[in-house]
Amino acid sequence: MIxxxxxxxxxxxxxxxxxxxxxxxxxxxxxAGNGTSGNTGDGGAADAATLGRVFSISKDAFGxxxxxxxxxxxxxxxxxxxxxxxxxxSNNPVNGATVAIAGTAxxxxxxxxxxxxxxxxxxxxxxxxxTAAGYGNGEATVAINDGQSVSVGNIVIGAQVSGVTLDKPAxxxxxxxxxxxxxxxxxxxxxxxxxxAWHSSDANIATVDNNGLVTPVAEGTATITVTTAxxxxxxxxxxxxxxxxxxxxxxxTDAAVQQIxxxxxxxxxxxxxxxxxxxxxxxxxxxxxxxxxxxxxKAVAATGxxxxxxxxxxxxxxxxxxxxxAYAVNASGISYGQEVTFxxxxxxxxxxxxxxxxxxxxxxxxxxxxxxxxxxPNSTSDFTVTATVSDPIYGSVSASVYNSANTxxxxxxxxxxxxxSTGLPLKVGSNRxxxxxxxxxxxxxxxxxxxxxxxxxxxxxxxGPSVVLPVVSTxxxxxxxxxxxxxxxLDNGLVIAxxxxxxxxxxxxxxxxxxxxxxxxxxxxxxxxxxxEILKNFPENFSxxxxxTFVFDPAQLKTGQTVAIFYYDEVKKVWVKVNGSKINGDRIxxxxxxxxxxxxxxxxxxxxxxxxxxxxxxxxxDISGHWAEANIxxxxxxxxxxxxxxGSFKPNTTxxxxxxxVMLMNALKAQDEGAELIFTDVASIGAWAKKxxxxxxxxxxxxxxxxxxFRPDAKITRAEMAEMIARAMDLxxxxxxxxxxxxxxxxxxxxxxxxxxxxxxxxxxxxxxxxFDPTAPATRAEALTIILKMLEKENS
Numbered sequence: 033m034i035x036x037x038x039x040x041x042x043x044x045x046x047x048x049x050x051x052x053x054x055x056x057x058x059x060x061x062x063x064a065g066n067g068t069s070g071n072t073g074d075g076g077a078a079d080a081a082t083l084g085r086v087f088s089i090s091k092d093a094f095g096x097x098x099x100x101x102x103x104x105x106x107x108x109x110x111x112x113x114x115x116x117x118x119x120x121x122s123n124n125p126v127n128g129a130t131v132a133i134a135g136t137a138x139x140x141x142x143x144x145x146x147x148x149x150x151x152x153x154x155x156x157x158x159x160x161x162x163t164a165a166g167y168g169n170g171e172a173t174v175a176i177n178d179g180q181s182v183s184v185g186n187i188v189i190g191a192q193v194s195g196v197t198l199d200k201p202a203x204x205x206x207x208x209x210x211x212x213x214x215x216x217x218x219x220x221x222x223x224x225x226x227x228x229a230w231h232s233s234d235a236n237i238a239t240v241d242n243n244g245l246v247t248p249v250a251e252g253t254a255t256i257t258v259t260t261a262x263x264x265x266x267x268x269x270x271x272x273x274x275x276x277x278x279x280x281x282x283x284x285t286d287a288a289v290q291q292i293x294x295x296x297x298x299x300x301x302x303x304x305x306x307x308x309x310x311x312x313x314x315x316x317x318x319x320x321x322x323x324x325x326x327x328x329x330k331a332v333a334a335t336g337x338x339x340x341x342x343x344x345x346x347x348x349x350x351x352x353x354x355x356x357x358a359y360a361v362n363a364s365g366i367s368y369g370q371e372v373t374f375x376x377x378x379x380x381x382x383x384x385x386x387x388x389x390x391x392x393x394x395x396x397x398x399x400x401x402x403x404x405x406x407x408x409p410n411s412t413s414d415f416t417v418t419a420t421v422s423d424p425i426y427g428s429v430s431a432s433v434y435n436s437a438n439t440x441x442x443x444x445x446x447x448x449x450x451x452x453s454t455g456l457p458l459k460v461g462s463n464r465x466x467x468x469x470x471x472x473x474x475x476x477x478x479x480x481x482x483x484x485x486x487x488x489x490x491x492x493x494x495x496g497p498s499v500v501l502p503v504v505s506t507x508x509x510x511x512x513x514x515x516x517x518x519x520x521x522l523d524n525g526l527v528i529a530x531x532x533x534x535x536x537x538x539x540x541x542x543x544x545x546x547x548x549x550x551x552x553x554x555x556x557x558x559x560x561x562x563x564x565e566i567l568k569n570f571p572e573n574f575s576x577x578x579x580x581t582f583v584f585d586p587a588q589l590k591t592g593q594t595v596a597i598f599y600y601d602e603v604k605k606v607w608v609k610v611n612g613s614k615i616n617g618d619r620i621x622x623x624x625x626x627x628x629x630x631x632x633x634x635x636x637x638x639x640x641x642x643x644x645x646x647x648x649x650x651x652x653x654d655i656s657g658h659w660a661e662a663n664i665x666x667x668x669x670x671x672x673x674x675x676x677x678x679g680s681f682k683p684n685t686t687x688x689x690x691x692x693x694v695m696l697m698n699a700l701k702a703q704d705e706g707a708e709l710i711f712t713d714v715a716s717i718g719a720w721a722k723k724x725x726x727x728x729x730x731x732x733x734x735x736x737x738x739x740x741x742f743r744p745d746a747k748i749t750r751a752e753m754a755e756m757i758a759r760a761m762d763l764x765x766x767x768x769x770x771x772x773x774x775x776x777x778x779x780x781x782x783x784x785x786x787x788x789x790x791x792x793x794x795x796x797x798x799x800x801x802x803x804f805d806p807t808a809p810a811t812r813a814e815a816l817t818i819i820l821k822m823l824e825k826e827n828s
Contacts, residue, residue, distance in 0.1 A: 214240070282367070283358050285357050294351070389416040391483060430446050432445070512530060548703075564629070652664065671698055711741055775806075
């Protein structure tokens with residue numbers, strides 16, 4: 033007795049039958065046997081057959097009933113039906129295909145719609161095979177239960193393979209050279225089986241892998257054969273392997289050495305071509321002498337191969353000029369790039385001489401003596417400091433005066449080597465003068481002078497001259513009473529020293545850094561400092577010269593170049609050199625009698641004329657014939673945007689918010705340091721873009737999103753780009769203005785005014801049927817084109 037699918041099967045031993053009870057209805061039916069002992073009736077109705085006594089019954093997963101009787105084993109099942117459709121790889125029906133049940137004689141053919149039906153299927157897991165003239169074989173496996181009708185769905189068969197071809201009928205390779213790939217194309221494209229096998233006639237000459245990659249081994253000739261799995265079709269390629277002659281690698285040294293300290297630096301290069309052979313080593317060679325080689329000193333990059341790299345140079349000597357060259361090693365030998373020079377920072381912070389006006393020290397000044405004393409009469413109420421240092425080019429001195437209560441009375445005052453300070457006060461009693469000699473790399477040495485000023489003699493008070501201290505300001509603004517000396521500085525980039533009695537009027541003086549310098553550098557002059565506009569409260573010139581001292585970066589200068597101070601002639605629109613400039617290390621000073629815009633410019637050492645940025649014709653591999661080709665070349669030559677290291681520009685690549693901000697600030701030639709960013713995703717802004725974003729944020733060009741993010745890597749939309757351009761041009765914006773574009777209703781209200789203003793000035797155009805398409809991303813070509821239009825409009 034067994035239970036199966038809600039039925040109870042049981043055998044009546046002596047009645048020679050098997051019955052079942054439907055547990056849902058209680059109906060009893062005879063399943064097999066007619067009540068007569070025997071072994072007849074096979075192939076007919078089960079309940080009409082004879083049976084012997086039944087010992088056991090069972091049913092399998094497909095519903096077949098197995099009966100073990102005394103004289104035979106019987107199987108009882110209801111045949112099933114299988115149906116389906118045969119299609120080709122283009123989903124077209126296949127007419128006349130033969131569909132068969134594997135291991136049986138059952139088969140049928142498909143009709144015009146590709147359909148088929150197979151009857152009298154014994155329950156179980158059945159494999160269908162499909163064959164058709166002109167096609168590859170197909171198959172499907174399906175489970176069919178007792179009396180079940182099952183659809184197998186679609187059986188797809190492809191065409192039989194008719195041939196195979198190779199993309200290269202011949203290959204020329206070199207021993208030790210790069211491998212080459214062969215590509216096999218099996219026909220027709222809808223072939224059922226496109227798999228192939230590869231074979232080399234002589235693996236000692238050339239080998240081939242399962243993907244058709246051919247590798248040269250030795251000189252000679254070999255035949256590479258590809259064979260299709262379906263039909264055994266073949267194609268061949270003749271491979272000729274010759275002796276390999278490597279070319280020298282093409283090497284370039286990076287133009288600027290980075291992260292320079294007194295003992296370390298980072299230099300880099302680019303292996304533009306490996307010469308057809310593997311670059312096994314690359315790096316930087318360096319020496320104090322010109323044209324260094326690997327026998328002088330080298331720093332090896334971690335990996336070989338072509339492309340860019342950088343390495344750290346260590347163990348350098350402070351204050352020393354080094355020559356560096358990139359190098360690469362391949363089978364042809366060692367190749368070197370062009371020579372680049374740089375100087376390590378000086379760490380010399382010793383004091384050579386010290387002169388305090390009217391004061392005699394207790395001992396001779398020496399760089400290794402750090403403490404001095406002196407006594408002065410009460411009549412000595414002030415003094416000046418003149419110090420020379422061991423590194424007069426880059427070293428400087430900072431002087432401060434403290435009283436006996438350790439309170440700062442004056443300073444710190446910054447001085448160049450040999451420069452005399454303004455008057456510093458001395459209080460009655462002990463005065464401590466602290467001098468810090470500061471080296472170029474920032475290291476410093478402290479020297480202390482303790483000066484004791486005597487108390488006044490008994491007698492009437494008064495009668496002696498009073499000491500008038502100079503007025504000092506560090507915020508770029510100075511109010512100077514008549515007759516007094518003063519000093520004002522801004523950002524440590526510019527110091528103005530005004531002597532006493534330089535004017536008969538009270539002086540109001542301000543220093544402002546010029547942030548938008550593009551219109552002031554129309555001849556492509558090269559700045560060595562920021563541009564400062566100095567203003568005063570009266571038009572007359574000074575009666576005494578005023579000294580301007582600028583800080584500049586000597587590392588920016590190339591061979592044959594120096595710097596000079598210039599002022600901008602607002603009438604002639606030209607820069608005019610200030611005569612008498614004196615250079616001391618990274619500072620340059622000159623005397624002037626009037627104020628205007630001043631800057632330090634790079635000049636030719638021989639002619640003392642300003643050096644200009646060369647106009648470079650952009651050599652880019654993918655802009656020929658592009659609608660923005662001329663604009664791209666102009667933008668690259670003006671330093672607004674750069675191409676990629678592989679020589680491409682990718683004009684149709686979309687621009688991120690960070691990339692567009694860098695382009696825009698490059699075009700504006702922004703000079704300010706920018707504002708500290710408060711965006712919550714500031715950490716995701718790359719170092720290459722951070723300064724530009726800071727400058728744009730300070731100028732109000734970028735403001736971020738409502739969640740206080742900047743989203744530097746998001747693609748900039750045309751709406752966002754329009755808003756930034758309008759802000760950069762400081763345009764007057766009419767809220768919710770009509771833009772004139774066909775999709776005006778789709779343009780967000782926050783940018784409508786900017787879009788309308790830019791369209792009115794012909795700075796933006798519609799797309800297609802006059803669509804602005806505000807949410808569309810902008811490409812590199814579109815971004816630089818609107819920036820160039822902005823500059824043209826600004827300069828017109």
